[in-house]
Amino acid sequence: MNICLLGLSGSGKTCYLYTATHVLARGVKVNGHTISATSSNRQQAIRLNNGIEQMASGIWPETSISSMAYPFDLKIDGKSVFPFTIYDYRGGMLNGLSDEDQDDVEEIFDTFEESSCIVVLVDGDTIMQALEPGLLSPTHRQNVSFAAQLKARNELNYIESLVKECNVRMSRNVPILLAITKSDIFFQEELDAGKRLLKELLPSVFSLRNDMIVGITAVTLGEDLHNEDGKLSGTLCLNTDGNVHLPILFALFQEIDEIGEDADTEEARLLIRNLFSSNKISFYRGGKVAFIV
Ligand SMILES: Nc1nc2c(ncn2[C@@H]2O[C@H](COP(=O)(O)OP(=O)(O)O)[C@@H](O)[C@H]2O)c(=O)[nH]1
Numbered sequence: 001m002n003i004c005l006l007g008l009s010g011s012g013k014t015c016y017l018y019t020a021t022h023v024l025a026r027g028v029k030v031n032g033h034t035i036s037a038t039s040s041n042r043q044q045a046i047r048l049n050n051g052i053e054q055m056a057s058g059i060w061p062e063t064s065i066s067s068m069a070y071p072f073d074l075k076i077d078g079k080s081v082f083p084f085t086i087y088d089y090r091g092g093m094l095n096g097l098s099d100e101d102q103d104d105v106e107e108i109f110d111t112f113e114e115s116s117c118i119v120v121l122v123d124g125d126t127i128m129q130a131l132e133p134g135l136l137s138p139t140h141r142q143n144v145s146f147a148a149q150l151k152a153r154n155e156l157n158y159i160e161s162l163v164k165e166c167n168v169r170m171s172r173n174v175p176i177l178l179a180i181t182k183s184d185i186f187f188q189e190e191l192d193a194g195k196r197l198l199k200e201l202l203p204s205v206f207s208l209r210n211d212m213i214v215g216i217t218a219v220t221l222g223e224d225l226h227n228e229d230g231k232l233s234g235t236l237c238l239n240t241d242g243n244v245h246l247p248i249l250f251a252l253f254q255e256i257d258e259i260g261e262d263a264d265t266e267e268a269r270l271l272i273r274n275l276f277s278s279n280k281i282s283f284y285r286g287g288k289v290a291f292i293v
């Protein structure tokens with residue numbers, strides 16, 4: 001079972017992974033049970049711990065130079081239910097044009113063939129820049145230029161071609177989750193406008209003629225987070241308030257739907273479903289609001 005975190009360089013994949021896996025290792029309470037995911041590889045566990053410890057000490061991770069695979073066990077009340085692997089790709093390769101970048105992209109698509117869901121981390125900064133200035137609060141409006149808006153829109157549009165290519169290679173429409181990162185930078189109305197803009201800029205994903213399941217959520221690792229020369233300021237929130245658990249659990253939920261079967265897996269599915277409240281994650285199917293059952 002594979003979960004691929006897709007997202008352009010700087011969208012927040014690595015920080016997200018460090019934070020989300022820390023929160024999931026501690027466990028998420030639901031209906032009197034605890035769902036958790038722990039690293040099943042000692043070396044990678046150390047890497048993940050170092051990552052979140054460094055963030056807690058006020059330093060953002062550096063740009064990833066290599067792609068990483070992290071194996072985990074999903075557990076309910078401490079009992080292993082099934083293993084899964086999260087892939088964190090190095091920055092740059094998705095929109096890079098070098099031969100090496102192209103080879104790496106091929107590798108991503110190979111990994112995809114064994115996953116039943118696409119998780120795209122959509123950079124909150126890019127969404128903010130792509131919004132019409134009139135939709136932004138006065139404080140945010142000053143920062144956008146026409147050129148920056150165009151570039152941001154092109155970047156969001158590029159996600160659509162990635163999704164299309166995944167679907168073609170897997171010869172089916174896989175469920176997709178769009179997770180808007182850095183949601184702490186938005187006011188609520190801006191975030192709502194950002195979600196509407198995504199629907200507009202990814203028409204094939206939200207098409208009426210397309211039966212795929214699409215989830216949208218917004219994720220933040222804390223409050224008022226900033227990056228000045230690599231220094232992290234603001235407050236990290238190492239709990240579920242920023243929705244960090246949802247993208248990984250969404251991917252596992254879709255996967256269980258596909259492999260299904262035994263009692264433990266079914267219980268995990270039901271527990272995870274209980275975490276999907278409509279104010280935290282919304283679902284669409286064929287472009288219309290959908291409910292997960
Ligand atoms: N405000 C805010 N900034 C974030 C958040 N997550 C990541 N960032 C910023 O995004 C930068 C890039 O993150 P990184 O995980 O390295 O991106 P990657 O290239 O996709 O792996 C970080 O250095 C932070 O400055 C967040 O939740 N809120």
Ligand SMILES: [Mg+2]
Binds near residue numbers: 090
């Ligand atoms: Mg990275």
